[in-house]
Amino acid sequence: MSVLPIRVLGDPVLREETRPVADVTDDLRRLIDDMFETMYAANGIGLAAPQVGRTERVAVVDVEGAKYALVNPEVLVADGKKEKAEEGCLSIPDVYADVERPGHVVVRALDRDGQPFEVEATALLGRCFQHEIDHLHGKLFLDHLSFLKRRSALARWEDEKDQYPGFIRILKPGASKSEHPEEEL
């Protein structure tokens, strides 16, 4: 397994629509395993393929031990009371903002073995599923913000982005933990 470089805001791959996976092959399983390793190395709780420069419709999630590989995930239901909570993104390091999302979702996907499953989620897990599935359609958490909040998040990013030449974030082994580890998706 390997830790992959993470693409940051400005890399066009983050704005691309992904391609549905036709077959869950050994190559795809290798990508899934590398994505888990990369997510853990970054102290994240979710990671989508475009964040490592890939266009397969795949994401990984591990919220407090609730661990999922999501191949071709779809949101079947998004309802419940809207909830607001702080989010960050491994592709927009050190930028955080409150995002409002439906409090309850049902997601259907294929697992690492290509078997279909459905999962119901609320709270942080439901939020993480929605954030990662957005990534698979070229959408970022910034897109959920009001004009003013988005402008202030982008101003914050202006101060950060020069650390990532070529829009690439190389994770250093043993790097210090984020101050907001729970919200990095």
Ligand code: ZN
């Ligand atoms: Zn993200």
